[in-house]
Amino acid sequence: MTTYNADAIVALEGLEPVRKRPGMYIGGVGSTGLHHLIWEIVDNSVDEAMNGHASEITVTLHQDGHTITVADNGRGIPVDKHAKTKKSALEMVLTILHAGGKFEGQNYKTAGGLHGVGASVVNALSKELTAVVRRDGSQFKMSFQRGLPTSKLQKLKGRVRGSGTSITFSPDPTIFPKTEFDSSIIRARLETASFLHRGVKVTYIDEVAKTKETFLHEQGIVDYLAKVLKERKARPIHDTPFTHSVDDDVRLEVALQWTESTDEHLRSYVNGIPTGSGGTHENGFRSGLNKAVRNYIDTHNLTPRGVKITHEDIREGIVAIVSIFISDPQFQGQTKDRLNNPEVQATVETAVRSEIEQWMNSNRSVADAIVARIIAAARARAASRAASEAVSRKGGSKRTLLPGKLSDCVSAGKMESELFIVEGDSAGGSAKQGRDRNFQAILPLRGKVLNTESATLKKIVDNKEIQDVVASLGCGIGPKMDIAGLRYGRIILLADADSDGHHITTLLLTFFYRHMPQLISDGRLFIAVPPLYRIDIGKETYWAKDDAHRSEILEEHANERSRPEITRFKGLGEMMPKVLWETTLNPATRQLLRVEVDDQLETDRVISDLMGRDASARFRFIMERAADAEVDV
Template identity: 40%
Template sequence: MSQQNNNYDENDIQVLEGLEAVRKRPGMYIGSTGPGGLHHLVYEIVDNSIDEALAGFCTEITVEILKGDVIRVSDNGRGIPVGIHPKEGISAATVVYTILHAGGKFGGGGYKVSGGLHGVGASVVNALSSWLELTVKDGEHVYFQRFERGHYDEELKIIGDTKETGTSVMFKADDEIFESTVYDYEVLLKRLREQAFLNAGIKIVFSDKRDEDNIISETLHYEGGIRQFVEHLNAVRGNEAISGDVIYVSGTQGDSFAEIAMQYNDSYNDVVFSFANNIHTKDGGTHETGFKNALLKVINEYGKKFGKFKEKESSKKGKDAPKKEIESLRKEDVLEGLTAIISVKLTECEFEGQTKGRLGNPEVKPFVEKLVTEKLMNFLEENPETANIIFDKCLSASRAREAAKRAREAERKKNAFGNNSMPEKLADCSERDARYTEVYIVEGDSAGGSAKQGRDRRYQAILPLWGKMLNVEKARIDRIYGNDKLEPVVTALGTGIGEDFDIEKLRYGKVIIMADADVDGMHIRTLLLTFFFRYMRPLITNGNVYIAQPPLFKVERKKNVRYAFSDEEKEKYISELSEGGKHNDVAVQRYKGLGEMDPEQLWETTMDPEHRTIVRIGMEDALKADETFSILMGDKVEPRRNFIEKNAKFAQDLDI
């Protein structure tokens, strides 16, 4: 994008409102006070530096996790304006960090494109930090100001001279606000890598310096931008590209810019990520709809133009005549095996929902649709070999969908009683209102037996799973129907799968996966989450899927029993139950499986709503499970080896 006017000063800082309610209602501004909200603080500060890059004035950003989980973000942009704000009478930099929605993104001319318009901004990060230190270099002087919980005692002051420009922000999240102030390196790395891909050429250096003896640092710098993003996604999942190099199209309309990178691979799953002003629109929106509409239109038009849909000639008539060929593809056919990134950059983004999950700008849909229609058709006509590979892949997906339809119809005929024909192993509940019911999907007959005896039969149903599950990584939907391991799950829930899915038919409001805390249990959880993510996704988006958290230890002394869900809890209970610091009279039992607990224990620890812990699964959890499953169950050895080597250090108490 073109570089803008360098005249960025205190007059560009527009004030919308004050900062009063942030500390009282932090969830309104950052979503939660859990891990998501904590990491959001970092994203907001980094987004300010990214905006400088979008404006053409920043080429390098440094992000550091320092000892004590202090964050420092530095860039070589222009530096926040330090002059006296015409309305507020204090430094413009102080205004940015103390007044909500004050910044250069509200029509003042400081930024043409910004990811932070709908965001919470520097002032909220300041308000939710126990302390924050701001350092600004304007090419002449170094300015400094310190804040504590959003307030300051001293004005912004000069502490030195410099010829450099840029902004550095160091802050410590407030432990009075957040459940934990410990950052997850992998979570931040994923977000920063996205930003580096989405802004081709920018360099982000990310370091974890919390352990002085084990400093981790990565330089994220991708001249290929979103083309490399697509290649990265395929590589980490172990997918093999089948359509040659990444296809890339881009274009502008007024001040708006759109770019799309796409590549087909040998998998049966689609990975389509969309972004607006660098913000991941996880619920899609007008840009994603425009892309998918155009993709379907182009591939269908290509097939018709070059006779790909023609029926095979035959002299046979009547029932012996060959079945009619497919006349057109559907959206799910052209998405199978596709990895794509859609990125738009707009003067003003209209996001639907507080979390910016969906782009609402109506003008973006026809813009993206026209761009992709014209340029993708040109590409296919100029590259007939690649075009044929893509079309054949889509046609194969369409035939598999038809096969799934036939399998579904055969399954319906076999189960003549419909939803009344429940799986043999299902122990159903008496309540029929899904608002009050829950089903435990339990690993193994042994644990299933304990769960059946320990449950509350009024509203808790139990479905045991057994044997080796189908590898959904290597199976299309037609192989799901009739599968003796997954079909009972589908039948019990009552919703159907794929295009037949109907959330209104769900028989249980809570679908709770309950598996052992070992390798096999992890496999069951990951497989089921992947299955739900791919074939019954509304279960997750609607918030119906949960993971049960059975205890890892039973700590007992003289009939005084505690259940520990972590090593830390175990040690805590041992100390509490010990007399005079002696631990030898405290018995500790490590639960390797749910089957080791009797029905009463299983009820008390894992199934009683008054005392249990269950974790609701969101889309991020399901996506992570899907990625993990692709790596572990795919055909490629190298991604699997890398995953195991990277995660081996986190494995504890494995029952192998």
């Protein structure tokens, strides 16, 4: 038995915390985390450009495929010795967490990297890193391995012109399962940076593909909006986009157009960093847009009798780019995916509301066309609600039209309702007992679902399990599908947390993607994440979704006195209804994955390869990824 005393407490020093828990700093060690290393260094160069100290940024993917160089013509990281640490400023920036020049707000008015950990995190997670700095006519060099200096700061011979910083690094293969960078991901991020920082020349050199591209966009996000519209094949209903740019305490840039599309597409950025999870700037934009349009409609008395216009109607078809630059951004986590500054919401809302309202009043013909489009959306949404209510009433009075094994909910036909499509009768029984019947319906399926990718339409329609799914949803299938008839706000796939469960989920995803795609485009389809393991340590219980999560939990509690008791669930049917509710069904504690399609062409190709009749394509896919332990086919 180990003794739990002061000797058991471990204090990680230097960059060791980063290497022990990389996920805390870069979000994980998969592809996203790997490429995040590049963004951290690029963001530092962008910060120089944002503050008027750099005009060019060059990123090079070297011949080996896993070495990157990021160079700029900024001021160059200082190399003089720090009075307190007696180390050069360059060594401090690269070896000490929370060391940087952006805390006091004197050297950078706005910046993406304000935590002072980016460069040091990259250094900690790199097999090798070399920094070269040009300052005051001289050139300096320093090398590192896994965060530790391997050379002193060297002043190279000869005089040099200009200034700037160049960072070359290779990810550590003992940290990352794969260290080869994806050129297309790098290119897309750099092109976006050139749109957001107009006038900055961004060059990407791919030595693997032997290509070189330079991005320079003097019109900034206006050019970006045009590119996004073209990519999405969205037809604008007005020729000239709304644009707004102001440089005050908050520098705000907005470009938007209403299109014929039925969805809203918003891309937001803070100091050049994409905020995929939104935040207060997005909230302010949406609120300002809604108020501006409502004010215009009310002022000109344009609301038809009997039509109720919602926020969703106003924003339907919007394609917008929102970019702000602020001095002290408060991000949610080091990966900076969401902005939390509360004061930003009001600032953005006020600016957007006044500018859009003025623009609409100055362009009456454009504004009236936009309002006509909004009213049409409101009428369509009202018709959809009426149809949904009719289907709900019909389903309530004629239960024989619904599958006998469907355990329906009280609020079927309303947006808050949920349908869980569950693997197997046993799991369906547990889910039925554990659910909240007020808003959660359960449809159990027996065995593996038909592979609809390689089946004829007649075979698909004749399949009993598919019939039950379609009948329960109530909105039809294929070209005749009418989303207005959908009986549930969310459709949630719930299968065992093992390979068989993943296979069933894949089969269902294939069916929905091919035959009911609007469920995905409308954001209605989700995947539940049930636990695979229960881990009891002392009086505490932990739930692990897979083997990696189990290992992580055990490692975190390795020094505890109690011996962990691990239970592996053979299936959802083994879970007590109360446990299934707490871990998987309860909206307050569960985890849901929304099904989204970022790249239509790539998704189509992967489904065709994996699920289609051509076995050779499937064989190639498996062999190409045979070394990847995460592939499960």
